[in-house]
Amino acid sequence: MFSDLDEQLASTLKHRAGGDVDPTPFVQHARIRGRRLRLRRRALIAGGVAAACAALTSVVLVLPGGRTTDDPIAPASALMLPEARGAATVRPEEVGADPATVHFSPGALVSGAEYATWRAGRGIESVEFRGRSGQARFVLARTEVLLDELQQTLSSAGRPQPRSDVRVGDRPGVAWFDPSGDRQLWFVRWQPVDGLWAQLDTYAPTRDEATGTAGRVRFDGAHRCVVPFRLESVPPGGRLLECSVTFGRSARGTFVEGALVVGDASGRWLTVRAQPAPAGGARAGDLTAGPYRARRQGSDVLDMTVEPFVVEAFRKGWGDGYTEAEGLTILGGYRPVGDPSRPDTW
Incomplete structure (x- = not known):
């Protein structure tokens, strides 16, 4: 394996062919290179010690503004919005009318998620969870037209299959799926109360599992956006x-x-x-x-x-x-x- 030292030796020897060779630049370069190698070796050793220490201690949570804590990485509950005072049954006219309020709790959707994006206003309320174990989006809207106008955010093959009738809890609805590699992206749509529409987009192996997940969304409380x-x-x-x-x-x-x-x-x-x-x-x-x-x-x-x-x-x-x-x-x-x-x- 050739190095910059080899190249300098060859260049200098060619330049001074037939004459005396001054070893000073070679020795000086070798010293510099040796010093770099020693520093690199020390850094690798220090990195290995730091990694070992990190494995033995808890993860430090770095908060906005540079503040840290000894608590472990935030639990799934940290993805939830603060609760709003006065839990009550959702009323259609309230959904999407107040940008500061979300009128549902996502239940099992939060399990395994690493990120959550909440939205409220302009006639809809929604949450989208993302993580290594999968993704899901739930939307609550005052009209079915608003659901139809939503842009799809979860990936699929773009070949939606025919809809079939389902029941979400005790309410009628429809479900359909779109192939997505070795899994299926299910869409479950129903009316949790008259005058209000809901849709869950989630990856699931079967229709029953998708509708079962939809049935765990609750509408007896509110959260603050x-x-x-x-x-x-x-x-x-x-x-x-x-x-x-x-x-x-x-x-x-x-x-x-x-x-x-x-x-x-x-x-x-x-x-x-x-x-x-x-x-x-x-x-x-x-x-x-x-x-x-x-x-x-x-x-x-x-x-x-x-x-x-x-x-x-x-x-x-x-x-x-x-x-x-x-x-x-x-x-x-x-x-x-x-x-x-x-x-x-x-």
């Missing part, structure tokens, strides 16, 4: 349309991202999203957004750093119709709330 911030400066006529938040169970912390959608009666809307800020300090900005400094990210996105989060306002793609000036006004009303590591304080 929460994010660690508020928007206190919305243009005239604007209001909160939707809330979404993603939790994870990784050692980096349970909060992955949160977003609020604001809009008005004319159809304009804009999304503000917050995520944990990457290491390396705040991003410089040349625009003013209330007490903050913001910057352009392309032509359609504004962003700023308000520790411990990066905050973005999407004017297009995840928005439509708001001007840059209005986007800066909305960002200027951004206010952090609660402890970033405790959703119950948001």
Whole structure:
């Protein structure tokens, strides 16, 4: 195996062929190379010791803002939203009307999940769980049309099979599946109460297992859709349309991202999203957004750093119709709330 030392030897010998060879550069290079090898060997030994120590100790949970704890990686319950006060039977007119409230509990869907994304507003409420053991999405809507308009989020072969009648608990419904490799993506749709529609998308080996999982979703309580911030400066006529938040169970912390959608009666809307800020300090900005400094990210996105989060306002793609000036006004009303590591304080 040739090295840079071999190449230097050959080059120098060729250059000084027939004359005396000065060994000084060779010895100097060998010393440098030897020093690098010793440092590399020490690093490998240190890494092995660290790995052994890590195997003997509990995993340290790194929370947003850099705070750590000796607790193990978050349990599955950390993927749940805080409970809302006053559990009551869900009423159709309430579903998707209040972006701060989710009117169901997902039951067994949380088992084995590593991430959960909750949404509420604009006529629907939903949760999507993702993990190594599988994925599932549950949606509650005021009309069946809203379910038909949903974009499919779980992968399949794109060959949905004919529907068949099923029962979810004591309620009638329909189920169909779409092949997905060695498993099947099942869709179960039913009305948990008159005037309200529900759909579960889940991977399951049989129709009975899919409908059984759907039957474990509960509608006798409510949860709060929460994010660690508020928007206190919305243009005239604007209001909160939707809330979404993603939790994870990784050692980096349970909060992955949160977003609020604001809009008005004319159809304009804009999304503000917050995520944990990457290491390396705040991003410089040349625009003013209330007490903050913001910057352009392309032509359609504004962003700023308000520790411990990066905050973005999407004017297009995840928005439509708001001007840059209005986007800066909305960002200027951004206010952090609660402890970033405790959703119950948001």
